[in-house]
């Protein structure tokens with residue numbers, strides 16, 4: 241290992257987008273269902289862990305739990321069970337060298353640890369990212385159509401007082417093919433009336449109306465915090481072509497001077513499109529979370545693409561982990577391995593000095609997140 245890759249491998253990380261970990265014991269099926277974005281079981285006779293992620297778990301997580309690298313999966317799962325969920329989570333989270341997790345609390349899954357419990361389990365800092373659509377739905381449950389409209393701005397502000405950012409899942413609920421302007425009061429009232437009428441029949445508030453989604457997004461823009469946007473790859477709700485971030489150019493033109501930053505999450509397979517947006521628009525940033533664990537041995541390709549055209553000040557590390565501590569562990573290990581290899585390549589081929597390489601890696605690992613989210617902590621590497 242060169243001095244450069246050693247230093248990159250040891251950098252503290254800020255994980256600017258992740259979800260909570262499941263801290264209760266998981267059955268093998270429960271583990272497998274959290275090892276894929278698919279909402280459905282695979283065909284009979286197949287295993288969701290026969291995948292790049294399965295290889296990555298065996299390579300990077302097995303040694304953390306005291307097994308040989310690439311130990312068979314059944315051995316790994318048996319080991320996990322014997323150690324127990326809490327200790328497995330502690331060991332794997334500690335192995336990531338993550339100093340701070342920015343946790344999206346918008347998913348309705350009671351098994352996930354909240355930011356405070358995550359902090360205790362990971363022995364690291366956590367901050368909250370508030371999901372705009374969740375605030376809309378929670379408020380609607382306790383309000384009338386007119387009350388919902390008048391109360392949303394103050395509710396969103398109150399809900400995000402302690403948070404460091406907001407998140408929108410417009411890509412899941414509709415797609416980025418929506419008008420960019422702030423909707424008029426009349427449009428919002430009409431859409432809210434319709435939404436409340438429908439909810440009377442269904443008994444639930446799930447926001448999918450593009451006018452209401454835009455209303456929420458613009459209330460978020462008014463709140464002034466960085467806004468994370470899910471783009472590209474995701475679970476079965478996604479219509480992939482409608483989640484292409486290049487559809488967001490009109491929004492970025494309309495918001496360029498408003499003082500709000502947009503963080504493009506995941507981006508895969510539109511990494512290059514997102515990189516171009518991050519270069520062109522001063523208030524646009526990107527990561528390659530999610531795929532870093534799912535791509536396993538091929539994750540280096542995504543990491544190389546994210547570093548192709550975006551300024552280095554615009555790229556952030558994230559894991560987009562959800563549920564399994566293995567996601568956090570694999571993401572961090574792969575990022576460290578692949579980013580170090582890339583920086584080694586740049587220095588060996590005369591593109592950067594070792595000092596440049598270390599500086600670039602530090603920006604992506606933590607400095608950019610610190611600046612954009614205004615995080616003030618002093619970080620040290622919390623490796624176990």
Ligand SMILES: [Zn+2]
Pocket residue numbers: 257258259344560
């Ligand atoms: Zn996510």
